[in-house]
Amino acid sequence: MTRQIREALLLALLSIRDMLASVGPVLLLALGLLAAAYWWLDPQPPRTVTLATGPAGSAYADFGQRYAQALARDGIRVQLLTTDGPAANLQALRDGKANVAFVRGGSADMSDDAEHGVMSLGALFYEPLWLFYRPAALVSNNTKGNTTQKPATPADTRLTSLTQLRGLRVNLDQPGSGVPDLMSRLLEANGMMSNEVIVSSMAPQAAAQALQDGQLDALVLITAPESPVVQSLLQQPGIALAELPQADALARRFPFLQTVTLPRGMVHLARDLPPDDIHLLAATTALLTHEDTHPALRQLFAQAAQQIHGGSGWFNGARDFPNTRTSELPVSPEGDRAINGTPPFYQRYLPFWASNLLERMWLVIGGLIVLLLPLSRVVPPLYTYRVRQRVFRWYARLREVEARMEEGDADATELLNELDELDRVASQITVPLAHAEEVYALRSNIEKTRRRLLGRSDASTLTRPTLL
Template structure:
């Protein structure tokens, strides 16, 4: 092996040994910070949706497709609806879920255990009824006035449900709770209404077969069931004439209007504006859900829910208003702030890693930079120790010479041995002067021995 190459390897070895403890300390602190911060999200997340053919199920599929691009598998967990979703979150069976405002009784601990990623869309209360089952208007006339023509049977108020067979959905959907509030506000005794709690699909079958008079459910207009019933002959949608009053009485309700012809312009469906009440649906998450997952869901909510719809204009949703649960900082940032700079040019997992680790990296640099000052002196000590260790033996020879305890011939042999060992020492060129100084000192001591 060439001597120059050997010297380079030795110098590199000394540098590694000198800086090794500091590098090991830095790597250990970095690994500890990575374990503590856990910057990368899990690859699987559970999203509670809703019944089959519901808007929740449809939006769940869209989120699953959007996050699959980021390498995240979204497992869709079917449920009975909003109230059931809230229970799944409380029990830890779901990480995120769609929850409709006003359809479930919130508990005091929910504000501590759950966070919201903002309101995503409005869900009107759809009350469909069969036209032949609606109560007929009173055909009587005032005194001295001719009897009016028979008006079509219509429903425009909750009190008119008395005596009808009405399905309000399962308890897990949250609609029974909402309807109970509306019946109470209208002073309608639940015993005056034949209430059933079938699931949405079997209830629709019973309704179309004439064994139910009305259906009540809350859903976004993207629901296939809503689309079908709006265009079914003989099925009418109840007009909430007092929808503004409902919004004043119940803070979780919003007055909305289904515009004339919005379902089918050519067929003019509906034939007139229909007044409705709606509640906002939010995407809730458990407090322990990974922040990166919250960021991903909140960011993908922008393209999924910002388009104009039947009841909202473009970019009205997602929104941080009308939230019964505190908004997560990830949702607040994604809704109200532009996309972070790094995420515009880097894959999400890299940008997320840098964003979550940059503060720790800054702290590590602040700690490691002062410590790194010990590396040059330590390196210098290691290199010079190869030379200085032989000075101890040279001094012993000189002491033995002065004391006369050893014959000069033995001392010359010891000097020859010392010189041969010194010739094998390799040091970087910047420290070669100390090696040559050792050889000169060996030569000076040899002269003293020869004079003796």
């Protein structure tokens, strides 16, 4: 029984070896083509990517941390590039210092960026124009130069027009934030010159403290409501948020702006802050990237945007963002697919590297299958040839014995010994059962040759003359 098992195992191993040797050339060709396609398509992304955020402590910086955590789950390290704001983010993207960046609409002229490979991964959230001011400073400014002292009315403490900023100390954020350029355009639309306002360019945290200390009369920010500065000033006594009744008119003049509403009680329900709905101007911030950024990284950022910005907020409902409706630049295919399409089913079951490899290589794999189908027909003949070659190579030795027998010079006993040895070797040849007939045919031919040789030996003995 042990011998039978050993012979069966040997036969199986030989069959596997023959099959691998037969399939080998086709497999080598397929692997070579796959390696060439992998090198050409470069499906796996770099493990490090740079995201331009904004000033430290801003809403951009907070979102950058959340993106870094999201991509870290797929083994991608996100380097956060701190800048002065959206305009600086866009410049970093143009200069190749960043692969992805938060950029607010209207923060810079992006008319030529589409031609230079800058594209959008989708609009992410609204960034309102927050105009905080001290009502006491507004009253003082209104009564300046008036000899008649009248008690202040509620209307005197409310800032309802940008023209009321004339003569006030107003902080317009840092130049890279894009706020100074936007406010210059808004003031010009209201018939004011920028020199009619006492402008400063302090960082948001320092400006907020200066406003509370009375060193500033107003400050302007354009940021998401998640900004710590905004959260603090909205609940600070003695600080008010301006509502601009002309917001709709300004939004018509500047297409990148639109009106949003801060609902009553949104800041603090128990304290009823704000006590009324407040209409604000807002720009839309998008996640921009460059066409040189690896497609897999663009896909990861677009998918992370779905998770981070897909919920409801102060100015939007659930699933309002991300969207492709308000993008100033063309949306990349990865962003459009993540926002408006349905992700492939295999992304739910495969790790990122595997699903990305399948997505980038499926066309090549399909082409290889089409190419290998006709080539696979070569495998069965190769397999049959290898098995038969194990038998047929002994026919050369058999023919040599027959040739020597025909010549008649060789000793018959020597030839019989060679045939016996050849028969012993043939009996030990291991082939699959489907090819066993080849072995039996070889042994049969050996036996025929032996009989012919014995027949000739007997005939020569009978005809040999008797010596006297």
